[in-house]
Amino acid sequence: MTGPRALTLLLSILLGWAGGHPVPGTKSFRKLLLISFDGFRWDYDQDVDTPNMDRLAQEGVKAKYLTPPFVTMTSPSHFTTISASFHYPGGGAKYQGEAVQRSLVESYTHPNGNETEWRQNIDIVMNWFTKEDFDFVTLYYGEPDSVGHLYGPDTEKRRAMIQQIDRTIGYLLEAIGRHSLTEHLNVIITSDHGMTTMKKKPNITEILLSNYISFKDLVQFDIVDYGGFGMLLPKLGQEEAVYQALKNAHPHLNVYKKEEFPERFHFAKHERVLPIVMYADSGYSISGRFILYFNKGDHGFDNVYMDMKTIFRAFGPDFKKNHLAEPFDSIHIYPLMCKLLGVTPEPHNGSLAVTQEMLVDTYDLHTEFCYNSLAPTPAPYVILGGWGEVYLIIRY
Template sequence: MNNRDYCFTLLVGLSMAIIPTYQYSLEDHHKLLLISFDGLRWDYVDRRPDLESFNILREEGVKAEFLEPPFPSQTSPSHTTLATGLYVESHGVVHNVYYDRYSSEVVTGDFYRTLAINEWWDNGDEPIWITASSQGLKSGGYLFPGSNATIGGRTATRSILQTARTSKEESDWQERIDDVISWFVEDNFDFIALYFEQPDSDGHDKGPDDDIIESTTLPLINRTIGYLLSKVQEAGLTDELNIIIASDHGMTTVDIDVSFNDVISLVNYVNVSDIFFMFPYAALGLVEPYPNEREKVYNQLTGAHPRLNTFYKEDLPEYFHYSNNDRITSIVLTADLGYTMYRVFPGFHINKGEHGYDSKLPDMRASFFAIGPSFKKNYIVPGFQSIHVYELMCHLLGLTPAPNNGSLDVLYPILRDELLETTSFTTTNVQSTTSGAQRPVAVVHFLSILTLACWLIKHN
């Protein structure tokens, strides 16, 4: 075999053999704080380029162009995807609100009561705080949706449950941060998931384009981040703590000027006696007809309103990943952006801002920042799906991830080059639906050097 053929064969063999897979170690990891600012739309921060703390995140860490939530882009399903790396049909938290389509029971549309209903969250999935506590690390959840649940008999090391809409007072937010820092320093926690309900609350009440977002809400979040960073420094955690800020969804303006006759009111289109279960909730409607009435109800809803989309669940767009779960009704309704649906329209729109729509719509995109010893500085990463955050968190903590739909390849480039060049790889990622299109830098560098060597052999 001549030099050219030898080099070509060697390169092909190595390019097939050196696939980026990953080895996790519990012995050497930094602590990790995951923070969610509910409803922090991907473009909010760009409206206030003068906010110092967000500029620190950009300059000293990583910012994503956007974070794409799962469908439906609701709070509980999206937070569970962040925490598990699973699509909604896989983790089973298919809605903000507990319901049972077989008994027609709904928990009165109450998001907060659902947080305390354990069976809604215990579906065989494995959130990051369970992965951590099961492998010997100390993990906590502070108001983070789902973190108080017992999953397969396992819990986070410590959790605080949200039972009602919490305070917007800055002092209360600072108290949360003080508690979290105490958990890290005094109790030696390895991982904590922390939740803040803004700017979602103001986005619903006032709409995403109201002046309050820029004048009040974003400055509050900016000061909160600044307070966090100062407390991290005071506690001596700057070189020990990685911080990920990842919101759950975006927000869009509701057309509250839609006339009474033009609003989406489902009882106007169907005979409710044909339906066993019907649950409209903002942009999403779940309908379960009696078995012999399925086709009839579907036909009545199809084309009933120009802004209402009707699907048999098996015909939903594949990228929704919202078909293969028994909790999902046989008929699923979606509203066009800016429209909401009601069982019976009460005569006024409850919210001026809403989410829950198709997650690929720009208004539904969320934000992502990362800062800490493991992350690059002043780095912009292209937009990506939130299913990939779980794998990243497991890698940072040295954990073996549970089966999930994400891939570490997507976020590997945001890690510091020194880490990439010293990491060893073995196979652990399973059930990933995302192809590994990006190779770790160390592998790319190695193959580049080998290519150059072969070129030199060929030409000498």
């Protein structure tokens, strides 16, 4: 998420609605809680004391890091997490409505970092699991993203926020025990993207597109002034002129025609992607007509950069203990969740084989739980669609 902003809390319960059906079989499946801490870079727990996160590593699974999809922003990343598709804007998945039984969404101006409210939200979730017998809940926190934007990732403010998050995880562990869910609940804790320090004058020459092109004469529509990513719709007949003017304009600006955008990003084939696509090197913002960018930290850059990587922790009765997993892409979380919940996945691009070694039980690896490739599935119903659709309300 860009810029200082308030907490948007999202709690979505996706199972138990009329259209969802578990996979037939004899195994009983446990409940699942998926938590996202916005903007939690993969190494944020390495420069501050985090006893509760350390406990998670001992009692569950810790991945070395997690790679989000491009663009490394909140909504596209969460779409990928809950669908295993490159959902926005270039994926094959389509919006099918908000498939949730209940959601709590706070206003854009609601304060982000109220630790008391964080704990109250955990209590709400525990009651949903125990008193209302829900199977799957997602919980979203807007930190440490906000402090990362406002103060930068390598600051005392950010480190203090990580300690607050660690205390919240400690409260979560206590609440799980207090509600007798230790043997009945699996928990996945992750994030949507990392954060990097932005480069500013006078140390660098900032990227200002109006130094190289005339917006009035050449550009019909633009998406710029939004960090390290941008798109342009040139006026009729001006695409080549815009491309030639920008392709070597700045040493830290990468400019492509839509059809030539690198395939590894899984991004540019959607009809709504504009003809000129660009991204900046890590730490550089793309400004259009004026320098309007003030964040000290940001994301949205190439997901190959380590500063864009994020965290993955998991614990519960179905996860191994003290297991260090190799790095993997967030697109593989969805089939893992489907297996944990015992549901048939929708068509997807993930693979259960990537995460299977995290689990205590390895049965059914080669059955429908591994189904992928965005082809039709035997099951004509949606199981895990709600989190991504609800996240359409969140700015990124």
